[in-house]
Amino acid sequence: MILKILLAGDGGQGIQTIAEIICRAAFQKNWHVSYIPNYGLEQRGGVSLSFIQISDKVIGYSKFTTPDILLIMSEQARARVKNYESGIMNYDVKDYAQKLEEQKIGKSSYNIFFLGLLVKYLEEKNVLKKEEVYELLEKKLGKKLNWEENKSIFQTCTL
Secondary structure, eight states: OEEEEEEEEETTSSHHHHHHHHHHHHHHTTOEEEEEEEEOTTOTTSEEEEEEEEESSOOSOSOOSSOSEEEEOSHHHHHHTTTOOOSSEEEEGGGGHHHHHHTTOOGGGHHHHHHHHHHHHHHHTTSOOHHHHHHHHHHHHTTSTTHHHHHHHHHHHTO
């Protein structure tokens, strides 16, 4: 089994945070993990990408062109990954706009919303455990001002 995940957004949206948490959780479950962050010098405001692979075998080459899972969190990122096609799952912020608005999820918590959706899918595929990801999330963001809101969003998305 090899799972290829491409996360795409704008710098400052938490793409690298999502990637780091997913990779740490997978590594703790004894999966082989590859993670390539990709962002420009401008970091905040420019496109931020994360290429992740999770496998039960050694990963031969870290980069890929066809992700199994593709997350797009901005228009700018959508333009940057237009040549990538998803084989299994697509998560696009434009497709979730109504749900984000209905649940009153602010832009600063979109990353947690999508992390929750990704974790739910990965848990269904027996790749990760929600509780283990939650522990890493709490360790990383537990002291932030909006932790209670993020905690609630993550728990709701992973139900």
